[in-house]
Amino acid sequence: MASYEEVRRSFSWSEVIRYLDENPLDVLTSHDGIAVKRFTKNAMEEISFSDLKRKALRLALYLKEFHNIKKGDVIAILASKKIQQIIVFLATLSLGAIYQPLFTAFGPEAIKMRTRDVKPKIIFCQDDQKDKINDAILFSKFDELLSYGELKEIEKINWDDAIILLYTSGTTGTPKGALIAKRLFLNIYVYMKYGIGVRENDVFWNPADPGWAYGLYYGIIGPLMFGKTIIFLDEPFNPERTMEFMEENKVTNFAFAPTAYRMIAGTVKKKYDLVLERASSAGEPLNPEVIRWFMDKYNVTIKDHYGQTEVGMVVYNGWGYDAKVKIGSMGLPAPGYEVDIIEDIIAVKRDSPGFHFLGYLNNPEKTKESFRGDWYLTGDNAYKDEEGYLWFVGRKDDVVKVSGYRIGPFEVESVLLEFPAVLESAVVADEDPIRGHVLHAYIVLKSGYTPSEELKKEIIDFVNTKYSRHVHLERVDFVDKLPKTESGKIQRYLLRKK
Known part of the structure; x- marks a missing residue:
C-alpha cells in the first residue's frame, strides 16, 4: 500500500473528474449485481x-x-x-x-x-x-x-449546479439549509477510496440514516458509485442487534457514528464472531477508550474521520494509504484538500475541485461569516501537531478558559468514559468569579450503577487524578439521557442553558 505522502504527491483531481464526468445516473447505476x-x-x-x-x-x-x-x-x-x-x-x-x-x-x-x-x-x-x-x-x-x-x-448537470439541500443538525442553534453542488461526487469518490478504503471484495455497511449527510453521501451515493451493495437495516438502533447483524452478514468494512460505537462498547457483553477488518467513525470525535475496547475485543482499529455537511469528509486516518494512526487525532488532510488551522479553527481551502458548498439558503450573512478569503471556516476548534496531524478540541462555542487554560469538552469526556460506571457524558462550563469557568459534567450511568453523592466524588477525583486538577471539574449531574441532534451529536448548548 502506498504511503500517505506518496498518495498526496501523485493525486490528480483530473483523473477523478474524468471518471465521474458523465450523467450522475450512469455513474451510480452502471454496475452489475444487487x-x-x-x-x-x-x-x-x-x-x-x-x-x-x-x-x-x-x-x-x-x-x-x-x-x-x-x-x-x-x-x-x-x-x-x-x-x-x-x-x-x-x-x-x-x-x-x-x-x-x-x-x-x-x-x-x-x-x-x-x-x-x-x-x-x-x-x-x-x-x-x-x-x-x-x-x-x-x-x-x-x-x-x-x-x-x-x-x-x-x-x-454542471459541477457547480446544486443537487442536494441538507439542513445542518444544529449542535449550536437553529439548523441552516446548506446547498450542495455536484462537486460532492468528487469528495465522495476520494473519501470512499482513501478514507473508507473500500475494496472490491468488501461487504460494506454504513448504517447512518440517509436523512443526514454521512448516511446520504457515504451510505447511499458512495456505495452506488463503487458498485457496492447498499445495506439497509430498517430498524431502530440497538447495539446487540448491530453486532449480530454484522456477524450474520459477514461485514468486513463498517462506518458509523461515535454514539453508536460508545453504546456498543458500553453495553455489549456477548462475544460476536466478526470478520470485520476496517472500521471508520465520523460525526464527532471518537473517545480513545472506545477505540481501545474494539482493539482489545475484536482486534480492529476504528479510524476517526472528520468532516461536515458543507464540505464532506476532509480530514481522516485513511484506510486507503499507509500512515501512522495517533489515537485521539482526527488524522491528516484528505488527498486533494488543503486543510489548516486559522485562529484555532479548522479551515478548508475552497479552491479544491471537491469543495461543494454553495452557501446557506436565504442566509447570506451566515454564508459570508463562514469564509475568510479563500478559506471556509468550519467553526470547530483544533490544533495541528509537528507532523501535521489535527486534533479536535471542540465546537468554537464549547471551548472555554479555566484558570487561564483553554479546555475543550471532548478531552474531559474521554477521561470520564474510562471510569467504569460512565456510559456517556457531556461536559459544559459554568461561569465562576475566580477561575472564569469551572466544568460541569452530565453523566449517563451504565446499568447496575446508582446515582449517589459518593459516586459523584469518586468521578471528580478520578478526573483530577487521571487527567489534571487544572480542569476544575467541580459539578456532576446524573441524567437518563443527553440532548442530541437527530443525527446523534451532543447538543452541549442546551445543557449550558440549564
Whole structure:
C-alpha cells in the first residue's frame, strides 16, 4: 500500500473528474449485481442496479410530465431506510432537480422549519409519516407512478449546479439549509477510496440514516458509485442487534457514528464472531477508550474521520494509504484538500475541485461569516501537531478558559468514559468569579450503577487524578439521557442553558 505522502504527491483531481464526468445516473447505476438489500425484522427485499436505473427513469418521466419538475426545483422525501428513497434520489438527479431528505424523527414543526426557505414542489412520504405533511405522495402509491415509460433525455448537470439541500443538525442553534453542488461526487469518490478504503471484495455497511449527510453521501451515493451493495437495516438502533447483524452478514468494512460505537462498547457483553477488518467513525470525535475496547475485543482499529455537511469528509486516518494512526487525532488532510488551522479553527481551502458548498439558503450573512478569503471556516476548534496531524478540541462555542487554560469538552469526556460506571457524558462550563469557568459534567450511568453523592466524588477525583486538577471539574449531574441532534451529536448548548 502506498504511503500517505506518496498518495498526496501523485493525486490528480483530473483523473477523478474524468471518471465521474458523465450523467450522475450512469455513474451510480452502471454496475452489475444487487444495488440495495433492505432488511427488516421479518423480511429482506433487494433490487438490482439495472432495475434501480429503470425505475428512476420511469419516476423521472412521471415527475416531468405530470408535475412539470424542472432543473433547480426541490423534491423532498420523508422516509427511513427504504428502496423508494433511492429511486426518488436518482430520479431527482436525472431531472437536474434538488434532493432534500427529511428525517423521520422530525415532528411537523421541524419539517416546517426545513421547508419554509424554499417550498418543495413535491414531498414523498412513507405511509406512517403522512400525518406530518399535507399533500405528500405516499409510498403506497409509488408503483402506480412507474407505469408511464422512461425519461429519454437526462438533464445536464454542471459541477457547480446544486443537487442536494441538507439542513445542518444544529449542535449550536437553529439548523441552516446548506446547498450542495455536484462537486460532492468528487469528495465522495476520494473519501470512499482513501478514507473508507473500500475494496472490491468488501461487504460494506454504513448504517447512518440517509436523512443526514454521512448516511446520504457515504451510505447511499458512495456505495452506488463503487458498485457496492447498499445495506439497509430498517430498524431502530440497538447495539446487540448491530453486532449480530454484522456477524450474520459477514461485514468486513463498517462506518458509523461515535454514539453508536460508545453504546456498543458500553453495553455489549456477548462475544460476536466478526470478520470485520476496517472500521471508520465520523460525526464527532471518537473517545480513545472506545477505540481501545474494539482493539482489545475484536482486534480492529476504528479510524476517526472528520468532516461536515458543507464540505464532506476532509480530514481522516485513511484506510486507503499507509500512515501512522495517533489515537485521539482526527488524522491528516484528505488527498486533494488543503486543510489548516486559522485562529484555532479548522479551515478548508475552497479552491479544491471537491469543495461543494454553495452557501446557506436565504442566509447570506451566515454564508459570508463562514469564509475568510479563500478559506471556509468550519467553526470547530483544533490544533495541528509537528507532523501535521489535527486534533479536535471542540465546537468554537464549547471551548472555554479555566484558570487561564483553554479546555475543550471532548478531552474531559474521554477521561470520564474510562471510569467504569460512565456510559456517556457531556461536559459544559459554568461561569465562576475566580477561575472564569469551572466544568460541569452530565453523566449517563451504565446499568447496575446508582446515582449517589459518593459516586459523584469518586468521578471528580478520578478526573483530577487521571487527567489534571487544572480542569476544575467541580459539578456532576446524573441524567437518563443527553440532548442530541437527530443525527446523534451532543447538543452541549442546551445543557449550558440549564
